[in-house]
Amino acid sequence: MKRIGVIGVGEIGRALVTGLCDGGDEPPEVFLSPRGARTAAELSARHEGVQVCADNQEVVDRSDVVIIAVRRQDRHEALAGLRVDDDKVVVNVMAGVANDELRRTLATDAPLIRAIPLPAVRERRSVTVICPTHPVVDALFERLGGVLPVADEVAFNVFSALTGTLTAHYSYLATLTSWAADQGIAPGDADRYVRGLFQGVGRALSDETRSLHQLAADHETPGGNNERVRTTWFGPDNSDALHKALDGLLTHLNRPE
Numbered sequence: 001m002k003r004i005g006v007i008g009v010g011e012i013g014r015a016l017v018t019g020l021c022d023g024g025d026e027p028p029e030v031f032l033s034p035r036g037a038r039t040a041a042e043l044s045a046r047h048e049g050v051q052v053c054a055d056n057q058e059v060v061d062r063s064d065v066v067i068i069a070v071r072r073q074d075r076h077e078a079l080a081g082l083r084v085d086d087d088k089v090v091v092n093v094m095a096g097v098a099n100d101e102l103r104r105t106l107a108t109d110a111p112l113i114r115a116i117p118l119p120a121v122r123e124r125r126s127v128t129v130i131c132p133t134h135p136v137v138d139a140l141f142e143r144l145g146g147v148l149p150v151a152d153e154v155a156f157n158v159f160s161a162l163t164g165t166l167t168a169h170y171s172y173l174a175t176l177t178s179w180a181a182d183q184g185i186a187p188g189d190a191d192r193y194v195r196g197l198f199q200g201v202g203r204a205l206s207d208e209t210r211s212l213h214q215l216a217a218d219h220e221t222p223g224g225n226n227e228r229v230r231t232t233w234f235g236p237d238n239s240d241a242l243h244k245a246l247d248g249l250l251t252h253l254n255r256p257e
């Protein structure tokens, strides 16, 4: 594994470094930007091969692969004026920042690879979408749970839109528990029960021999409770509304302001 630099050591930077370093066999050398100081200090104290650099340029200079994980709005401050030699590989994890735009900011001919790492890279259990494919970046994300290369950024943005549905899913679960609490169930009991129900869904999803439609059918008794909720609540109107929300998000991702 190459020397890896991370500019922007926040939630996703931490997850990436933890996944790479906890992996067991031969962790990489990792160079961190000084911002996000607390997390950077924590990671370097915990992992022998992790060092905090004096500035972002030092991160680039000491690394073969540079992961850029700052928030979109911080990209100019973090990146403007950096020298990135053409023999580096840059991994762009910033949502909504196209590679063309990043190339203008960095003024480099180095390969730029977009990626959508999710927090579960921490446990090396998440498939990461990347664009375009690159052997070094493929290997890096293989180590973190798998890689799904896509042909172009239009396809990449479709996957990006899918990741935008995660917190709505948690809110859906929170709505279920609060509904149960409204019916007089102790909130702790409702919370525990809903978590258990949907952990079961998570386990069922790992059975890739059954399609999602098959899984739904397998959990549904004709004329039963699940069919009733699905058809009275998640009917065509609700499904159309979700399609529209995703269409709108995709348009935004394809043409960020």
Ligand SMILES: NC(=O)C1=CN([C@@H]2O[C@H](COP(=O)(O)OP(=O)(O)OC[C@H]3O[C@@H](n4cnc5c(N)ncnc54)[C@H](OP(=O)(O)O)[C@@H]3O)[C@@H](O)[C@H]2O)C=CC1
Pocket: 007, 008, 009, 010, 011, 012, 013, 033, 034, 035, 036, 037, 056, 069, 070, 071, 072, 074, 077, 078, 079, 093, 094, 095, 096, 116, 117, 118, 119
């Ligand atoms: N969280 C997630 O699940 C995912 C996030 N992403 C993308 O990753 C990026 C980071 O997200 P996330 O980790 O959640 O955000 P965080 O806010 O947790 O982390 C961003 C980090 O960038 C640091 N930073 C800000 N300015 C600079 C600078 N000039 N130089 C170096 N570091 C700087 C911040 O430091 P300080 O704390 O000092 O401000 C902070 O530690 C975003 O672009 C997001 O779109 C992509 C996939 C998933």
